[in-house]
Amino acid sequence: MSSVEKIRNVGLISHSGAGKTSLAESMLYLSGGTNRWGSVDDGNSILDFDAEEKDRQVSINAAIAPISWRDHDINIIDTPGYFDFVGEVRAALRATDMAVVTIEAVSGVEVGTELVWDHADEYEMPRAVFINKLDRENADFFKVFDQLDEYFSSNFAPMQLPLGEEEDFSGIVDLLNIKAYTYDEEGGAQETDIPADMMDEVEEYREQLLDAVVERDDELLMMYLEGEELDPDALKGAIRGAIIDGEVVPVLCGSAASGVGVVTFMDVICDYFPAPSDAPLPTAVHPDDGSEVEIAAVPDAPFAALAFKTMTDPYVGRMTLLRVVSGQVKGNSEVFNSSQGVKESLGQLFVPKGSDQISIEEAVAGSIVAVAKLQETATGDTLCSKEEPLVLPRIEFPDPIYQVALRPESRGDEEKIGSGLNRLLEEDPTFTMQRNAETNEQILSGMGEMHVSVILARLERKFGVNAQISPPKIPYRETIRGQAEAYYRHKKQTGGRGQFGEVELRIEPPTDDESFEFVDEIFGGAIPNQFIPAVEKGVVETMQEGPLASYPVTDVRVVLFDGGYHPVDSSEHAFKAAGSQAFKKAFLDAEPVLSEPIMDVEIRIPEEHMGDVIGDLNRKRAKIQGMEPEGRSQVIRAKVPAAEMTRYAIDLRSITQGRGTYTLEFSHYEVVPQEVAERIIEEAQAGDED
Ligand SMILES: Nc1nc2c(ncn2[C@@H]2O[C@H](COP(=O)(O)OP(=O)(O)O)[C@@H](O)[C@H]2O)c(=O)[nH]1
Ligand SMILES: [Mg+2]
Structure with a gap:
């Protein structure tokens, strides 16, 4: 079992393509953890x-590289840089x-550098910068x-300088120890x-480094x-x-390749990164009661682990990644899932x-471990012991913003x-x-086009089923703003028994919040009681495909106040038809x-894109509710018709080169x-004629 002080858990984050995966691969290989240099x-x-990552040559999943170096256990978590996989x-x-x-x-x-920086800010993570591809x-x-x-706005301190440039880049200068290294x-x-x-140059940058830290120690x-x-140990x-407190962000350099x-x-x-x-x-x-439970990154504290990622494989099944936060845990043991309240x-x-294990x-606080099945x-659940139950804060994932309607390529694959x-x-x-009950479509919501395409590819590869996508239909509704009366007589004489029903009704906006009201004001048996439900049924059925464009009718009050019947020819069917007409x-x-549905949209963008984003929103029939600065960004709040927002994930990305984010x-x-x-x-009527 590792000792907590010798564990380092490091997340690699950046704009896509900066070389995170290559850096993690190099560490794995150069530490002797693999016998080939993965590329x-x-x-x-x-x-x-x-498979999806290999196809696209980008990272989609967070992946772990466990590295043994100088009797330390370093867990590198390599993350995807592409916006869609920010979760x-x-x-x-x-x-x-x-x-x-x-x-x-x-x-x-780059844009992605700023975005990941903001996430790290939110978690108040200490960080370092690695300038790669020198x-x-x-x-x-x-x-x-x-x-x-x-x-x-952080306080950046150089710890290294490059030796040589571009194709002659051959090593680094360690500013602290004033030593230079080349690499074979x-x-x-x-x-x-x-x-x-x-x-x-070395003197100048070393001074920057020292200036940033000497104040922490009076003697120094x-x-x-x-x-x-200066005493090297001090x-x-x-x-x-200074690094652990986030007071200083050390800047390192190299070439992952x-x-x-x-x-x-x-x-x-x-030497410098925090142990757990x-x-x-x-x-x-x-x-049970939300009271705070004391935990600690030592083996004899209460056991607590966060399930931070789940991987599924149709053959192997489920694999859960745990970060042990407190205490320790043995394999093949019983624990308590306090998020679900189950063993x-x-x-x-x-x-x-x-992909290997x-x-x-056993695993001690600070470890990252996987467990099958x-x-x-x-994902996000807490595991603990039944005797000392506790819950850790959940991981907050962003809400999906990009929607498509999904249907199987072949019938019966639903x-x-x-x-x-x-x-x-x-x-x-x-x-x-x-499922959207109004449009009767299956709606898949994701983080963007790439995310949706990865989901479809996984469906095909892992489950052998193909799905097609299209922009979702907008669930329009039909309603009225005025009042009107109508009379309809349903009468048919087709030999034998005829059909007869007479209905006179009024329709008006509802009196209160009711979306639909049916009021029976029939006097003196103009329509016999037994036929009144049939009239209502005719109305309700018609409301499902409204008279205007076949969208559902809402917010109406229907008052049935007169009618007529025939002692022989009247029937439920006749009154239903008359009610409908x-x-x-x-x-x-x-x-x-x-x-139409209107969405509350909150958009976060850098100041310089304000004009373009507002211009685009105006073309989208948006009503701007407010704008205010927040940190380095501007936040715009607006109400925008859903019909205008179906491709906003793509539009905003292209207007802001990916700097903008939004929720709706x-x-x-x-x-x-x-x-x-x-x-x-017009479109609905054209559709009906098809
Ligand atoms: N020349 C050079 N290319 C690099 C270096 N590090 C990574 N690359 C290349 O940059 C591309 C993106 O690298 P990758 O590790 O996938 O970046 P990630 O998206 O941050 O994981 C790949 O083609 C790498 O071979 C480097 O230090 N020097
Ligand atoms: Mg990568």
């Missing part, structure tokens, strides 16, 4: 092992104690280093002299001010403390390594799709599946209108403006 480009990455980033941040923001040395800070043409460490101050083909480090012409500060030689302690700087990065992780016992603990509460049997514990006996546990999606939901909490006539005379929620129904309504009615 995303060759499709033999150990971390991007999922994986949030889960990974909850399972780690330190985030490393990887930045490409050519393109510098071997590439036009790579510029110093440009990126200066950019950091422009974009983020296999990533091994050799100490070398710092080139004489770099000494000024004294020595520093008096120009004395200095190291001060830097480590060639391995330059990678072993040194692992040294930095061991250095990290703040989440607040655990008692499941759960743990099988063998594993250390996950990409290494068996272990949990029956009850879903059930297969349904059960496949339910299995996929176990591993991906960022999509939802719902009278309703249609009255409805069309009572200022009928279409109404149903607000209310509102009358559709005349010219828009005419188009919808």
Whole structure:
């Protein structure tokens, strides 16, 4: 069992393509954890092992690289950079104690860098920056280093400088120990002299580093001010403390592809990054009364673990990833799922390594472990002991924003799709599946186009079923704004017994919040009592496919006040038909209108995109409710018709190059403006003729 002080849990986060997966692969290989150097480009990455990831050559899932280095257990969680998979980033941040923001040395800070930075801010994660790809043409460490101050308010401190540039990039200078290293083909480090012409630069940047940390230690500060030689251990302690507290963000550099700087990065992780016992603990509460339960990152505290990810495989079944937060746990034991209030049997514990697993006996606080075939546990649940029950805060996943209607490619596959999606939901909490009762469509909501396409590909690959998608139908409704009366006589004489029913009714907006009211004001038996339910039935059936454009009718009060009957020819059928026709006539005379769902939309964008986003919203018939600055962003609140928002995930991304995010929620129904309504009615009528 590892000792808590020797564990490091590190999340790699960044814009897509900055080299997170490559960096994790290099660490795995150079630490001796694998005998081949996995490559995303060759499709033999150990971390991007999922078929969808190999196809697209991007990470979709958070994946774990367990690394043994200098008797430390480092768990690297590699996350996807693509916007649609931000749920994986949030889960990974909850399972780690330190985030490393990887930045490409050519393109510098990108949209995705800012987005992941904001997530790390939200979790108050300490972090480091790794400037990667220094071997590439036009790579510029110093440009990126200066950019950091422009974009983020943290206190950045350089710990390393690059040796050589672009294709001559061969090593790094360690500013703390004033030593330089070059790296061989296999990533091994050799100490070398710092080139004489770099000494000024080294002094300058070392001073920045020292300035950022010496104040933490009075003795150190004294020595520093008096120009004395600094005690290396005191200095190291001060830097480590500043990093763990998030006071300083160390900036490191290297090349994940060639391995330059990678072993040194692992040294930095061991020496300066927080152990689980250095990290703040989440607040655990008692499941019954919400009172706080004390936990600690030591073996003899109450056991608590967070299920932060679930993977499903049609053959192997379910695999749950746990971050042990407090206490310890043995494999093949019984635990308590306090989120669901049920017992759960743990099988063998594993250390996950990409798609592989290494068996272990027990896991102590701070560990990340995998366990197969949990029956009850879903992503976000807490596992604890029955004797000391407690609940950890859940992982907050973003709400899905991009909707499509889903239907099977071949008839009869509905059930297969349904059960496949339910299995996929176990591993991906960022999509939802719902039937819209009004449009009778199966609606899949996800984070964006790429997310939806991955879900469809998984359905096909894992469950052998194909689905087609289309933009969802908008659940328009029909209603009235005025009042009208109508009379209808249903009379048929087709030999034998005839049909006769006479109905006179009034239709008007409802008096209170009722969506539908049927009032019987028949006097003196103009329609016999037994036929009145038939009239109502005729009305209700007609309301399901309204007279205007076949959308459901809502918000009407129907008053039946007169009619007539025939002692022989009247029947339920006749009164139903008369009720239906009278309703249609009255409805069309009572200022009928279409109404549409309006959404509450909250959009978060950088200031510079305000004009474009507002312009686009105005074209979408939006009513702006307010705008206000929030942190580095502007937040716009608006009410926008659902019909205009079906592709907003794509529109906003293209307007803001992905910087914008938004949420939306149903607000209310509102009358559709005349010219828009005419188009919808025309389309509905054209549809009817098909
Ligand atoms: N030249 C160069 N290419 C790199 C380096 N690191 C990663 N790459 C390439 O950049 C691309 C994206 O890398 P990947 O690790 O998938 O990035 P991720 O999206 O952050 O996981 C791949 O083609 C890598 O081979 C590096 O240090 N130097
Ligand atoms: Mg990746």
